[in-house]
Amino acid sequence: MRICIYGAGAIGGYLAFALAEAGADVSIVARGEHLAAVRRHGLCLRTAEWERRVEVEASDQPEDLGPQDYVIIALKAHSVPPLASRITTLFHDQTAVVTAVNGLPWWYFYRHGGPLENRTVESVDPGGLQWRLFGPERAIGCVVYPACEVEAPGVVRLIDGDRFVLGEPSGETSERVLKLAEMLKAGGLKAPIRPRIRDDIWIKLWGNLSFNPVSALTGGTLEQICRFPETRAVIRQMMIEAQAVGEALGVRFAIGVDKRIAGGEAVGAHKTSMLQDLERGRPLEIDALVSSVQEIARHLQLPTPTIDVVLGxxxxxxxxxTSQ
Known part of the structure; x- marks a missing residue:
């Protein structure tokens, strides 16, 4: 089984390590010092208890890696469209594309069955580029739960978590998703297959939609923004508005708003990914996490006043x- 991780940073690096441990033929697309370190010393995964290295093929030229059975995209959503044509150089006729990316995925309305069937999400996939180049029939959903960071070039630290939820857009348990889940499990990960992957996407999105922008605007940690009454009220209202959008699309929310906020608060003094990106001068992952929900609400003619204000x-x- 040939698997390429496109974007082998924190999450991608963790996936590459686990799949290499499982015996898959793993390659990664990376760049800069991280790529150089992996080439020299292998890919290192570090936890509080142990540290191990694996050898993986690594390149910044995807066209040199050859056709893959699975391409796992582990980039920020806004980074994918400019790279779409290069990603396709890794495809053969049956290559599956696994979207280990936060936010609403570009394939969301493929095999959806609702009134927005086969509609592209412009804020995630401008001009439907990924839909056209990748083909939605290749897509496998993946909801990422672990917390990791690139501690040094070639070194990924696992902070917490080992669960990657998988699912076909159609809800079927296909042979390709079963094989991928088995390989991930062989690498020590949890990889449940969900018949309703969109429910899982929305539970994760619920937090990203609200926690991330509020933390970026205030500089507060998850614990702080969930405990401070005024910011908690904003987060709660954003979640209520988003839930109405999700439910209009047929999503079932297995937990309530207050329990979801409590889950964020329990993480403690942790900076969200959007706040970390802001502090490091990186582009913010706004469109896939927030604009996408506003866009769908407009199609459904649903109001999102709090989301609109925070998004602006x-x-x-x-x-x-960027101007500072």
């Missing part, structure tokens, strides 16, 4: 951050 503020915050 965080978009300007991203602009002012």
């Amino acid at each position: 503020l965080v978009k300007l915050r991203a602009v002012t951050a």
